[in-house]
Amino acid sequence: MGWDGIHGACGTHLEHPERCEGDVGSVGPRGSERQNNLGLMFCVPSTEIGAIMNITKGGLVLFSANSNSSCMELSKRIAERLGVEMGKVQVYQEPNRETRVQIQESVRGKDVFIIQTVSKDVNTTIMELLIMVYACKTSCAKSIIGVIPYFPYSKQCKMRKRGSIVSKLLASMMCKAGLTHLITMDLHQKEIQGFFNIPVDNLRASPFLLQYIQEEIPDYRNAVIVAKSPASAKRAQSFAERLRLGIAVIHGEAQDAESDMVDGRHSPPTAKYVAAIHPSLEIPMLIPKEKPPITVVGDVGGRIAIIVDDIIDDVDSFLAAAETLKERGAYKIFVMATHGLLSSDAPRLIEESAIDEVVVTNTIPHEIQKLQCPKIKTVDISMILSEAIRRIHNGESMSYLFRNIGVDD
Structure with a gap:
């Protein structure tokens, strides 16, 4: 298979x-x-989970909150592994673009698991989830567990200029709507867990990606794990140590969207007339950053380069990294990440680039992108989500799913 x-x-x-x-x-x-x-x-x-579910405890309902049928594939896989039917619910858009949710079976006193995968219309996806959670809450569900493999707005988890920490706002909205537990995967920043006042299980996709490397990349022992920036060096180090491989770090790439060059908060004085500050009391300012020319720390000559990250969205930085690695002598280049957003014309750019293969999980549906670019491969992570649901429903410990997971994983 x-x-x-x-x-x-x-x-x-x-x-x-x-x-x-x-x-x-x-x-x-x-x-x-x-x-x-x-x-x-x-x-x-996968063939026995359903039997164990039914023997140990009843009262589980599994819903998909997506109105887009292309986003329901992961939900169907999870239901099949658990041996349960998907709950009956209608999620659709009114002619005035409002979202309507109609739950068509009783959830009173039951454990409700709501699976929501992010579509292109991320804001509609969020509203579908919030409305369904609130509908289950007002219908007296015993517990409401959100299964959100990719947490939306996770990149906006830091204060920038006069912006806001949107992921904290979204966490508060989910808790207020009635969510009692969250299952997610590879949060962009682990600190996002602290935005919630409910239990959060941040699962890892790295076991599946590591297994893919071992089984699908010939001669992976001649590979080197690459961090495309110093920020992703810890993740690359984790992969390298588990595969017993070397590591390389690319430094000096173009400024990315998450970095702050200028804070931008230049407010006028509060008083109309302000006395001048004596030169000896001048407030010290940080020297502006200036990145050096692109350099690769580590040897990639004559080797397979495997670039690892958590999200592939805008692929420009990955393309630049691939070109640099080719110039340094890497003969094959793989890119591996948990979440494949692959926005805009990413499939076309990947197809025309020096990258040989892009491997992502199915936390986000990307079947259209795969048709546009045969280089994109998918790893199924429904197995670990199914087991997490089974353990939570049966009141079992989740620690087994985090075995050998370190703070840097």
């Missing part, structure tokens, strides 16, 4: 937890286990 439908799994970890202390690798079609060195892999019995 290809990576668009992840490999089958076995029931060892649920039936015999005492046998799961070793590092488990990928799982064969009949449930056989294979060892690897990462210490991150886990397997989930």
Whole structure:
């Protein structure tokens, strides 16, 4: 089975937890286990989860909050793994562009899991989620758990100039609407968890990406993990240490959208007449930043370069990094990330670039982009989301899903 439908799994970890202390690798079609060195892999019995769900506890409802049918693929995969039917709900746009949600089955006293994947119209996606959460709250649901693989507005999590911390605003809106728990994946900044006053489980996609590298990249032992900027060096270091590979860091690229060159807060004096400040009391100011020419710290000559990051949105910085790596002698270039937003004309730019393959997970639907660019590959992460839902519903510990996860992962 290809990576668009992840490999089958076995029931060892649920039936015999005492046998799961070793590092488990990928799982064969009949449930056989294979060892690897990462210490991150886990397997989930896709054919047995539903039975365990029904035996241990009832009262689970699974909803998709998307009105766009193309965004429901992940929800269907999760429901299939759990062995449950999708809840009956209608989500649609009124002629006046208002969002309407109609829940068509009882949720009273039940654990409601609302899966919401981000579409191109991110603001409509947010309203669909908030309205559905509030509808479940007013219908007396026991708990309302949001499953939001990619948390929208996560890039706007810092104060800039006279802007706002939008991700904190969104977190407050979700809690106010009635969300009691959140499952997400690879938040852009881990500190976003602190914006919520409810439990947040920030799952990791790195085990799946590491497994892809081991199984789908020939001669990956001759690879080097690359951080396209110093900001992503910790993530690259985590990958490199688990794969026992070298690391390279690109420094000096063009200023990205998240960096502040000028604060911009130049307000007039509060008083009409202000006495001059004595020169000896002048307030010291920071020297403006000036990035050096692009340099690569580390050896990539004659090697496979694997650029890792959490989000691929605007691909300009990735293209520039790929060109630099080619000039330094890398003979093949992969880009790997959890969230593939792939905005604007990203597919065309990737297809025409020096990048050989872009690997992302299905936290965000990108089937159209894949048709436009065959270089884009998908890794399915419905397995870990299904297991998280099962454990939360049954009141089991989530710690197993965070085994060997460090603060830098």
